[in-house]
């Protein structure tokens with residue numbers, strides 16, 4: 001924040017001829033705009049919930065708030081069964097364990113590293129499949145050729161909340177008798193033809209991290225389709241305990257505590273409004289950016305209810321005259337902090353590029369998207385002045 005003295009100096013200097021310099025100086029002092037900012041529930045209402053927890057002293061292990069949260073989440077999302085977790089990564093680890101996945105798992109390199117890390121943690125090998133050039137989701141047309149006799153599962157991601165090719169993936173999985181676990185970290189509330197995208201595949205895993213559309217500070221969930229599977233997942237997230245004297249599997253501690261569940265319940269009350277506000281931000285970005293040569297924005301499909309989790313753009317250096325990295329760096333000088341989700345590709349991290357399965361696939365499209373992508377600031381509390389600042393800075397840079 002600019003100090004009062006600095007602002008006063010700037011105003012005095014503005015009367016001098018070097019006006020542009022002063023404007024730049026003032027812009028540098030503006031508060032930062034980050035790629036995202038979490039929405040928070042009403043503090044007083046949250047304190048009310050906290051008071052209840054203080055009185056009944058039930059803090060974790062499937063308490064009242066936890067139970068209510070799962071019930072209301074399932075209803076809101078339009079899914080049958082949901083098990084909440086302490087974070088999304090723990091959900092991914094447990095999903096693979098719940099389905100007893102072994103051997104090779106075909107997945108996408110164009111994601112957050114947690115996707116592939118969860119495969120390694122389960123002693124399986126990730127096999128990276130290229131992505132489609134439009135949305136950056138796993139390319140179902142290239143998927144089948146990567147299936148070997150060691151493959152037991154496919155782990156696609158609905159990247160940025162855009163649905164993967166669920167029908168094609170289902171067909172391939174059925175044909176080869178494979179399980180499908182969707183990393184649905186970005187896909188809270190997304191629907192295809194009125195049906196939750198979380199109803200596809202064997203399991204879907206959500207993230208409720210602070211940077212997500214729906215946040216519980218840290219948190220996540222697994223969506224399943226049968227009472228038996230929910231029971232197995234609930235056991236696995238509670239050390240594998242089935243009763244006081246029995247442990248059936250080497251489970252972990254993936255439980256969500258009561259304070260977080262209470263926070264999540266309040267977030268559910270506001271989620272529709274949060275998504276609506278995000279859609280308004282996207283609309284303004286779309287209007288401005290869809291006419292800029294060399295900048296590609298994602299087109300929307302009328303059959304999909306989006307959650308506007310991210311606002312990725314793809315910059316073609318040959319047309320714009322500046323690389324994505326140049327734009328990314330220059331935006332920082334305007335206090336606009338975008339992110340290059342998902343660069344580098346997971347498959348390009350040393351720990352993954354050295355894997356034998358990583359080298360056999362051609363990831364041309366994924367590499368191209370990773371080199372072009374820039375996620376612009378997107379959050380529900382973004383004001384029109386924030387949006388203007390981002391667009392003004394962007395325009396100055398590319399002009």
Ligand code: T4K
Pocket residue numbers: 034035036037038087088089090111112114115157183185186206207208209210211219220337339341
């Ligand atoms: N699968 C996928 C596809 C995922 O994208 C993720 C998580 C997972 C699985 C795993 O789910 P979790 O286990 O996390 O539930 C962030 C998040 O940490 C990560 O959750 C997320 N994906 C990933 C895409 O983004 P960073 O390293 O970019 O976060 P950070 O801390 O740099 O935050 C970005 C900006 O957000 C900051 O510059 C400022 C703002 N911010 C951040 C936080 C944490 C706030 O304003 N307030 C905050 O509290 O990874």
